[in-house]
Amino acid sequence: MRTLKIELEDSVYQNVVQSGIDVQEKVKEFLFELVDDGYPAITTDEAKKRVVDAVKKYQHRTGTYLNEQEYENHMHKYMQSLKSKYADN
Numbered sequence: 001m002r003t004l005k006i007e008l009e010d011s012v013y014q015n016v017v018q019s020g021i022d023v024q025e026k027v028k029e030f031l032f033e034l035v036d037d038g039y040p041a042i043t044t045d046e047a048k049k050r051v052v053d054a055v056k057k058y059q060h061r062t063g064t065y066l067n068e069q070e071y072e073n074h075m076h077k078y079m080q081s082l083k084s085k086y087a088d089n
Contacts, residue, residue, distance in 0.1 A: 004027070006027070032086075
């Protein structure tokens with residue numbers, strides 16, 4: 001485990017203390033968000049396009065979908081991979 005040193009303006013520090021924010025938890029959350037999750041970032045326009053395309057596939061019945069058991073298996077494996085990935089955090 002490592003220790004980080006953060007320098008804050010006195011007024012900012014006082015505001016944080018008075019607000020009751022759990023600084024350690026917030027910094028941890030922020031740092032986890034910075035870590036590359038392996039997926040490339042996409043623009044808002046690209047995200048909208050993907051949703052539109054998914055809706056079209058559903059409407060035209062051209063999409064490939066998992067049944068309930070396949071979905072449960074997939075999510076179980078996914079959750080296990082996340083637990084392994086973040087086990088030391």
